[in-house]
Amino acid sequence: PLLQKCNQFIQFRYVIRTLSKSKSKKGKTQMKIREVIRPRDAEEVLDLLEVENEMKKCVLFLQDAYTKEFKVGADLSIFEQMTINIENDQYPLNEIGQISKPTQRMIVVDMESFPQYIKEAEAVIRDSNMNLNPNTTGTLIKVAIPQVTAEYRQLVAKKAKERLNLCNEKLRNIKAMNEKLAKNHEGLTENLEHGIKEQLSVYLEHYKTKAMEVYKAKEKELLH
Secondary structure, eight states, X not given: OHHHHHHHHHTOOOOOOOOOEEEOTTSOEEEOOOOOOOHHHHTTTOOHHHHHHHHHHHHHHHHHHXXXXXXXXXXXXXXXXXXXXXXXXXXXHHHHSEEEEEETXXXXXXXXXXGGGHHHHHHHHHTSTTOOOEEEETTEEEEEOOOOOHHHHHHHXXXXXXXXXXXXXXXXXXXXXXXXXXXXXXXXXXXXXXXXXXXXXXXXHXXXXXXXXXXXXXXXXXXX
């Protein structure tokens, strides 16, 4: 069995997916789906399924951030989802302060119970993607809700694009890191290395496309 396994590995063949267009009988242009290296053919070098899962998580994280952090206008739920880093632990803002909305254009965070974390609370509000400017009096952090104008919508959409760029950077880093891991594997053949690189490129382009779709949907929501 061991000899057979070695022979299978030596005789390993992969097919690089190539994009090509062909005409169907009805004259419609179709895209042929490329074949890529199977995860089990690379498992001794790299866990491709885990790599894909890492990239998928990046896109899901982007989608979650868009849902929670990127909105025009502001309500209590946005503030409740904010978290403060205290001694390397994350705490929801509504556990550190009491959040209320006395008027349609004002959010108040009462920090009476934890006044020592006022600066941290101000920072997380200021660093949100809603262009908010907290104003503190005593232990009360007052946040005026910006008027929803075309300029404000464009500003939030610009910050959403920045988050997309960050997601794409993380995807590229995952690809580069795993290419390096594979290259440093002892006994890696040239064919297998090339096949893994090709598969990683396919993953990268796929999840960059998914991330762009998520961004475009959010951009449409923000600008209309």
